[in-house]
Every structure is written in C-alpha cells, then in structure tokens.
Amino acid sequence: MERDHNKRQTSGHDSMSGQAGEVHQPMAPWRRIGEQLVPLIGELGFCALFGRAARLLAARYDWIGAVASGKSAAALLGALEAAMAAADPAEVRVANAELLATFTRQLTALVGEALTARLLASVHARPPGSEDAQEQK
Numbered sequence: 001m002e003r004d005h006n007k008r009q010t011s012g013h014d015s016m017s018g019q020a021g022e023v024h025q026p027m028a029p030w031r032r033i034g035e036q037l038v039p040l041i042g043e044l045g046f047c048a049l050f051g052r053a054a055r056l057l058a059a060r061y062d063w064i065g066a067v068a069s070g071k072s073a074a075a076l077l078g079a080l081e082a083a084m085a086a087a088d089p090a091e092v093r094v095a096n097a098e099l100l101a102t103f104t105r106q107l108t109a110l111v112g113e114a115l116t117a118r119l120l121a122s123v124h125a126r127p128p129g130s131e132d133a134q135e136q137k
Contacts, residue, residue, distance in 0.1 A: 026096045027081050032123045033103070034073045040119070046073045049110070053103040061095045063087050 038046050051068045058065025063083040070076035084092045108116040 026084050026092055027077065029100060029123070030077050030080065033120075034077055036119060036123045037107075038073050043072050047071060047076055049103060049106050050076050053099055053106050056102050057095065057098055060098075061087075061091070064095055064099060 034046060037049075041049070047070055050073075051070070054064050054068035058068060063086065064080075067076060067079040067083050070079060084096070087095075104116065104120065107119070111119075
C-alpha cells in the first residue's frame with residue numbers, strides 16, 4: 001500500500017489534484033456522481049450505466065473492464081478505487097477522464113442533454129475548501 005501511495009503522490013501537479021503535494025484524487029468525481037445519481041436512478045441504474053461505460057473501455061484498459069459489474073455503487077466504486085491504486089498513475093488520469101466522458105455520454109443518451117447538464121452541474125458545484133476544489137475551472 002505504501003508503494004501505491006508514493007506512486008500516486010508524484011502526480012500532484014495534474015488537473016485532478018488538490019493543493020501541491022496532495023495525492024491525486026481520481027475518485028472524487030465518482031463519489032459526487034454516485035451521491036447525486038443513486039437516489040435518482042437507483043443502485044442498479046447507476047451500476048448499469050457505470051458497467052456499460054466500463055465495458056466500452058475494457059479493450060483499452062483491462063483493469064477498468066475488471067470492475068464493470070457490481071450490484072451496488074459502493075462496491076463498484078470501491079473496486080474502481082482499488083484498480084486505480086494498482087494501475088500506472090498516468091494511465092489512470094487518461095482512463096478516468098475517458099471513463100467519466102463515456103459515462104456522461106451514456107447518461108445523456110438515457111435522459112437527454114438538458115437533464116444531464118442539470119444533474120452534472122450540481123455534481124461539479126463544490127463548496128470552497130472541499131478536497132478537490134482545485135479541479136474546478
């Protein structure tokens with residue numbers, strides 16, 4: 001675990017990081033999305049959307065494909081976090097961005113652009129001083 005912590009800490013300068021020296025936080029957007037969407041579309045709805053997005057990327061990132069199925073958002077996100085911790089940090093940044101974009105496209109196809117924009121606007125709204133407030137541009 002210590003090795004993974006040190007490996008991820010070297011990426012403190014990227015856009016998904018908090019203040020200088022903080023560990024890269026690739027799970028922060030997923031936690032917010034889960035908190036926002038699970039009450040609206042249910043555990044199975046979230047899991048289905050996430051699983052579809054993950055399966056679409058599985059050919060490029062086998063570690064994402066390995067976390068594509070689960071029956072709860074918490075289990076899926078826990079498996080994703082563990083897979084990200086074991087993967088190369090540079091690949092995690094790229095793959096996570098692709099996964100978020102693919103998930104968003106799937107959500108848009110399901111509920112439309114206007115509702116997706118409203119749902120994700122509340123996900124992207126962060127209180128000042130939150131763990132990833134530096135991500136907001």
